[in-house]
Amino acid sequence: MNISDRIANISASPTLAMAAKAAAMKAAGENIISMSLGEPDFPTPAHVKQAVKDAVDADMSHYGPVPGTPGLRAAAAKYMSGFAGQENLFRAEDIIVSVGAKQSICNAIETLVGKGDEVILPTPCWVSYTEMVKLAEGVPVMVRTTMDNDFILTPEALEAAITPRTKLIVLCTPNNPTGAVYSSENIEALAQVLKRYPHVAIIADEIYNQICYTGTCATWATQTELLDRLIIVNGVSKAFAMTGYRIGWLACKDQTFIKACTRLQGQQITCATMVAQYAAQKALEGDLGCVAEMTKAFERRRNLIVELAQDVPGFKVRSPKGAFYLFPDVTALFGKRAGDKVIRTADELCEYLLTDGHVACVSGAAFGEPTCLRISYACSEEQITEAMRRIRAAVERLK
Ligand code: PMP
Numbered sequence: 001m002n003i004s005d006r007i008a009n010i011s012a013s014p015t016l017a018m019a020a021k022a023a024a025m026k027a028a029g030e031n032i033i034s035m036s037l038g039e040p041d042f043p044t045p046a047h048v049k050q051a052v053k054d055a056v057d058a059d060m061s062h063y064g065p066v067p068g069t070p071g072l073r074a075a076a077a078k079y080m081s082g083f084a085g086q087e088n089l090f091r092a093e094d095i096i097v098s099v100g101a102k103q104s105i106c107n108a109i110e111t112l113v114g115k116g117d118e119v120i121l122p123t124p125c126w127v128s129y130t131e132m133v134k135l136a137e138g139v140p141v142m143v144r145t146t147m148d149n150d151f152i153l154t155p156e157a158l159e160a161a162i163t164p165r166t167k168l169i170v171l172c173t174p175n176n177p178t179g180a181v182y183s184s185e186n187i188e189a190l191a192q193v194l195k196r197y198p199h200v201a202i203i204a205d206e207i208y209n210q211i212c213y214t215g216t217c218a219t220w221a222t223q224t225e226l227l228d229r230l231i232i233v234n235g236v237s238k239a240f241a242m243t244g245y246r247i248g249w250l251a252c253k254d255q256t257f258i259k260a261c262t263r264l265q266g267q268q269i270t271c272a273t274m275v276a277q278y279a280a281q282k283a284l285e286g287d288l289g290c291v292a293e294m295t296k297a298f299e300r301r302r303n304l305i306v307e308l309a310q311d312v313p314g315f316k317v318r319s320p321k322g323a324f325y326l327f328p329d330v331t332a333l334f335g336k337r338a339g340d341k342v343i344r345t346a347d348e349l350c351e352y353l354l355t356d357g358h359v360a361c362v363s364g365a366a367f368g369e370p371t372c373l374r375i376s377y378a379c380s381e382e383q384i385t386e387a388m389r390r391i392r393a394a395v396e397r398l399k
């Protein structure tokens, strides 16, 4: 069959592709440590598992409202308002629940972006933003941030990228893949610029906001003057170790947007899985101590991996302030030889680390930064220690 141009033009998710490759190698009996996927390894909290059982027993097996169940929308509104420190900032009607934050972002882009519209993406950025923009026939406008500036977008770079065709900017804090966390001052500085350009909408992807090592994570939701064109994305995948439940949501104060986006979702999925929505509701309403515990464990892992990575020759490392990714600059290794083969790029280094070191990572090129590698540390301290031992040994074998 002939595939449409729209789909032929998008690439497969490199994070998922690498995870699948590592899984296939493991299944074939190879001893691979997979640090490719951003997926917490913790079990789902017990009270959430119980909620699933209750939902099944209560026959929550029928269609529900398109934008989500009233219970989950109310719980998400409260949860999101809490981050902004403003009770009732968001109400249930400001929330649309989707099949993972991935779908929330995709739907928001689809709802706002038309053919030729420009979407500013500070890079490095999560692999799916560019393809989602292309799917909507928009034009991704990549604006590079650098390690020297802690991968924070500057107001000057933002302003220089805005044109009359700019429709949207997608910002991510804490950031995948860099681990950068925007302080309230960083957000304020960018907000000052955006206030001057009312034609630009903003998606703030804050899916990692609970996994933050700098104390409270600043949120775009405090930017009250921007609320009429701001969409904030969150979900249960990362904070509650519930990636497979596939529940995420967006919050937006513009009801015109909410209605349009709900129309799209109604033609697309009807609603997210009812049992999973109930489980997510109970996660948000329950004791958040489990989230804090997991974040503490991530912080210990962060400290461990940073320490070990500093001993890998050729790795230039910044300590991530949030999320669970290490993003070292590896350019010092380009030009080195593995036997007959010269390692020229992060892709080639990644391939070498997989085949020779038996550790799966993702090339920074997938995130728009070909000087770096992404190593996910959402795995045990034992695995981190062994993986970094293997990486170091493999790098030391390069000539
Ligand atoms: N945003 C970012 C930055 C992510 O890393 C992910 C991880 N998949 C998502 C959104 C989507 O998360 P999910 O669909 O699992 O809710």
Ligand code: GLU
Pocket (backbone or CB within 6 Å): 013, 015, 016, 036, 037, 038, 039, 102, 126, 127, 128, 176
């Ligand atoms: N967000 C995770 C990652 O970056 C999961 C995979 C994906 O959805 O891309 O690894």
